[in-house]
Amino acid sequence: MTALSPFESRTSSSGVLRKMLRNNPQLLFGLLIVGVILLMAICAPLLTSYDPTEQDFLSTLQGPSADHLLGTDNLGRDLWARLLYGARVDLFLASVAVVLPFIIGSTIGALCGYFGGWFDTIVMRIADIVVAFPFYVLVISLVFILGNGVSSIIVAISIISWVAYARIIRAEAMVLSATNFMDALHVGGLGVPRIIFRHLMPNVLSQAIVYAMSDIVANIGVIVTLSYFGLGIVPPTPDWGNMMSEGQPFFAGGIYTLMLIPAVAVIVTSYGLSLIGDGLATALRVKR
Amino acid sequence: MMEQTATAAALQIDGLCVSARIGDRSYKALDSVALSVERGEARGLVGESGSGKSLTLRAVMGLLPPNLEVTGGAIRFRGQDLLADGGKLLHSIRGTGISMVFQEPAVALNPVMKVGQQIVDGVAWRRGLGRRQAKELAAELLTQVGIKDPEHWANAYPHQLSGGMRQRVMIASAIASQPEIILCDEPTTALDVTIQAQILKLFKALKTDLGAGLLYVTHDLSVVAEFCDSLTVMYAGRTVEQSDDLAALIAAPAHPYTRALLAAVPRIRGPVRRLRGLASSAPPLTEREQTVAPPMVPIGPGRQVAPFTHEDERFFSRDDEA
Amino acid sequence: MTRSELVAEGLSVTFPGGMRALRDVNLRVGEREIVGLVGESGSGKSTLGRVIVGLQHSYSGTLTFAGEALDPRRTTKQRGAIQMVFQDPYASLDPRMTVWQLLDELLSVHRIGSGREDRRHRCEDLMRRVHLPVAMLDSRPVGMSGGQRQRVAIARALAVEPRFLVADEPTAALDVSVQARIINLFADLREEMGLSQLFISHNLAVVRSLCDRVAVIYRGEIVEMAATDAIFEAPQHDYTRQLLAAAPDLP
Incomplete structure (x- = not known):
């Protein structure tokens, strides 16, 4: 192994990845936590033999046992199974609800940064209007209008959170525009779409990617909150939010696990994603 | 000495x-x-x-x-x-x-502090100068580095100065402690x-x-x-x-x-x-x-x-x- | 005098807000000439450089290149004919792309070369022309020295086979020792390829060692234009004299 030096520039890409992970414990731990949770969600049928929606009135509100790893809820459903299948729903939804605004927001932001002028002014005023409303008020009213369910959640979140991506990308694109970067591409005779999508966007996306990680965390919060209020995932489909809201009445009665277990799952997942976000921020810092 | x-x-x-x-x-x-x-x-x-x-x-x-x-x-x-x-x-x-003058005065100067104050900041504290004395010293230093109307420019912020003037301000703060x-x-x-x-x-x-x-x-x-x-x-x-x-x-x-x-x-x-x-x-x-x-x-x-x-x-x- | 390659007549540029960046500028650059x-x-x-390469669209006056009038909006061919090298070699290159990708993209867009093999050969020739090791084609600008990056930027400008080069302070960000080689490279490009150039600089000594004629610009106006020797030995305008007096020189 040779000494790593800031003067060395050429390393194999796998070497770069290994070096990145070794110098970046945040990213490593974040990926580990989220990786394990994802794996558990994907392999849910292998990790439990219970159906998360199957009720068993002979064994309600049981404590952890060999049969039921985390016990059962008031309808006798296996908590471990509900946790795993709930992860599937929440993580999938949170990720999808990031992809859409990421793509829409980044593209709009790049166009604003590139063209400027009236297009930029109009789009940014619309963005101002969207963020003028309190976030949760807007989400809840949108879901209320669109109706419960997965697709309304995604649409509601997308309508609001593209703004952040657009603003991030626009600002970065404007910084690049102020240098000779764009001039050099124009003089080269490259077309506008190529300049925007091949050169401008790839060079400014890193900030948006970092933000996307914290956005997934926020989305999990939104989905769980909506479900908790009965506006999101409709029971009996398991979801960490409706698990919490269903467990709440028993909290006062001294049965804490029903509410605590999904809450801890939300916290651990969010922590892992935040670590990935911070780690990526370090790793993606553009070297010039 | x-x-x-x-x-x-x-x-x-x-x-x-x-x-x-x-x-x-x-x-x-x-x-x-x-x-x-x-x-x-x-x-x-x-x-x-x-x-x-x-x-x-x-x-x-x-x-x-x-x-x-x-x-x-x-x-x-x-x-x-x-x-x-x-x-x-x-x-x-x-x-x-020993003091130092840097290449980029735009970076080395504090953007939210008036230049006059900035020049004498350290010296005024060390010598226990009052407000009036500090102001006089700042004006004196700005004159010494060739800035005309020093009383006016002492109240300016770095971004209001040209590159050459900023470097003069940098130099004034470097010579403040003689x-x-x-x-x-x-x-x-x-x-x-x-x-x-x-x-x-x-x-x-x-x-x-x-x-x-x-x-x-x-x-x-x-x-x-x-x-x-x-x-x-x-x-x-x-x-x-x-x-x-x-x-x-x-x-x-x-x-x-x-x-x-x-x-x-x-x-x-x-x-x-x-x-x-x-x-x-x-x-x-x-x-x-x-x-x-x-x-x-x-x-x-x-x-x-x-x-x-x-x-x-x-x-x-x-x-x-x- | 050689035939005119580039002629600018009565160029004026007023920025939004009323700042007049150029006032009635007349400039002529001959074939194989460096001005x-x-x-x-x-x-x-x-700003004058940007008007000439087509980056500044709003101006009044006329631009003629190789006998053909240039519109503010140019065809790809017209863009290719006049290329530019920028001051900051750190900003002007896409840091994610290898030198080969940077050059190949331009060749493809301008439909130069037949097939990938041929384009690769052309890129290797470009590297040799700017005195960079051919092996560097597969590395990225990150980690290169300022001088090397500027050579890559020059290779990129040459890739589309231009007839005219605008160099905007191409050595201002470089050490004097590196600057010398870049200046020599510009001189060689004229000797070997007959490339006419407009060399923009604030450094009089650099201009003296490279250019045939010199135009002195002050507040948007060209105040003096003459053969290099005349400018340095018998400056006519006060501002030229001022510049000369201010320029540092070895004893």
């Missing part, structure tokens, strides 16, 4: 070694650097990027980045070793006995030619008026030739040639590297000739010789050169012959 |  030893130079750097830790190995970033600056002297310190010229200034100011450390030699201010007592002396000298040594790190690189000429003239005047010693770092020999008395040339972390008489060194450079450096400078006067570029600059840190640099040997009064065995052509680039 | 454009920051020298 402290008692001055008759023989000691205001600033004397002896065999200064600085190591860089990269991974688990350490490399020599500065190797046996030696130079001195007297009061009232302006010494040019010239070399390419990576030659260690700016690093030398940082070492004197105790501003080395965390992966770099001084591993040998001495930095003496009025005969006292600044490194001897774990940096305590250095701390008390920094900003009072230092004996002013370190200059390429202070005119970002300026226009006419502004640069004015700033160089200002340095020349300050040297005489304050009796301060200047150590002026740049890659451009023609800039130091304008106003420096003496010259030190650095290459790859080592001092390779120096002279107490700048003109003599430029007229008859001894070291092949100095000759190569001179051949690369375009001229305003004299016959137009094709320039000679230098071979790719100094080798990176990790590829440098790890032997101890042999000390420079005297070759005349006030004149030293590092021993060299390689032939001249090593430093010239090959592609210019093609 | 220096000297001025300080804010003089309009970069």
Whole structure:
């Protein structure tokens, strides 16, 4: 192994990845936590033999046992199974609800940064209007209008959170525009779409990617909150939010696990994603 | 004022070694650097990027980045070793006995503080000056660096000034404590030619008026030739040639590297000739010789050169012959 | 006098807000000629360069290149004919792309070369022309020195086979020792390829060692234009004299 030096520039890409992970414990731990949770969600049928929606009135509100790893809820459903299948729903939804605004927001932001002028002014005023409303008020009213369910959640979140991506990308694109970067591409005779999508966007996306990680965390919060209020995932489909809201009445009665277990799952997942976000921020810092 | 030893130079750097830790190995970033600056002297310190010229200034100011450390030699201010007592002396000298002017005044100045206040901030506190006295001192300093209507400009913020004025403000804050040594790190690189000429003239005047010693770092020999008395040339972390008489060194450079450096400078006067570029600059840190640099040997009064065995052509680039 | 390659007549540029960056500028650059454009920051020298390469669309006056009038909006072919090298070699290259990708993209867009093999050969020739090791084609600008990056930027400008080059302070960010080689490279490009150039700089000594004629620009106006020797030995305008007096030089 040779000494790593800031003067060395050429390393194999796998070497770069290994070096990145070794110098970046945040990213490593974040990926580990989220990786394990994802794996558990994907392999849910292998990790439990219970159906998360199957009720068993002979064994309600049981404590952890060999049969039921985390016990059962008031309808006798296996908590471990509900946790795993709930992860599937929440993580999938949170990720999808990031992809859409990421793509829409980044593209709009790049166009604003590139063209400027009236297009930029109009789009940014619309963005101002969207963020003028309190976030949760807007989400809840949108879901209320669109109706419960997965697709309304995604649409509601997308309508609001593209703004952040657009603003991030626009600002970065404007910084690049102020240098000779764009001039050099124009003089080269490259077309506008190529300049925007091949050169401008790839060079400014890193900030948006970092933000996307914290956005997934926020989305999990939104989905769980909506479900908790009965506006999101409709029971009996398991979801960490409706698990919490269903467990709440028993909290006062001294049965804490029903509410605590999904809450801890939300916290651990969010922590892992935040670590990935911070780690990526370090790793993606553009070297010039 | 402290008692001055008759023989000691205001600033004397002896065999200064600085190591860089990269991974688990350490490399020599500065190797046996030696130079001195007297009061009232302006010494040019010239070399390419990576030659260690700016690093030398940082070492004197105790501003080395965390992966770099001084591993040998001495930095003496009025005969006292600044490194001897774990940096305590250095701390008390920094900003009072020795001050520094940076390349980018736009970055070095605090954007949310009025320039007048900024110039005298440290001094006013140290001398226990009142508001009125501090204001008067600021105006006096601004006048000294050639800013007209100082009362007006003392109330301005850095962004309201032109690049040349900002550098004047930087210089005013550097001379506020009446230092004996002013370190200059390429202070005119970002300026226009006419502004640069004015700033160089200002340095020349300050040297005489304050009796301060200047150590002026740049890659451009023609800039130091304008106003420096003496010259030190650095290459790859080592001092390779120096002279107490700048003109003599430029007229008859001894070291092949100095000759190569001179051949690369375009001229305003004299016959137009094709320039000679230098071979790719100094080798990176990790590829440098790890032997101890042999000390420079005297070759005349006030004149030293590092021993060299390689032939001249090593430093010239090959592609210019093609 | 050689045939005119580039002729600018009565060029004026007024920025939004009323700042007049150029006032009635007339400039002629002959075939195989290198003309220096000297001025300080804010003089309009970069704006003139941007008008000539087509980056500044709103101007009044006329531009003629190789006998053909240039419109503010140019065809790809017209863009290719006039190329530019920028001051900052760190900003002007896409840091994610290898040198090969940077050059190949331009060749593809301008339909130069037949097939990948041929384009690769052309890129290797470009590297040799700017005195960079051919092996560097597969590395990225990150980690290169300032001088190397500027050579890559020059290779990129040459890739589309231009007839005219605008160089905007191409050595201002470089060490004097590196600057010498870049200046020699520009001189060689004229000798070997007959490339006409407008060399924009604030550095009089650099302009003297490279250019045939020099135009001095001050507050958007060309105040003096003459053969290089005449400018340096018998400057006519006060501002030229001022610049000369300010320029540092070796004894």
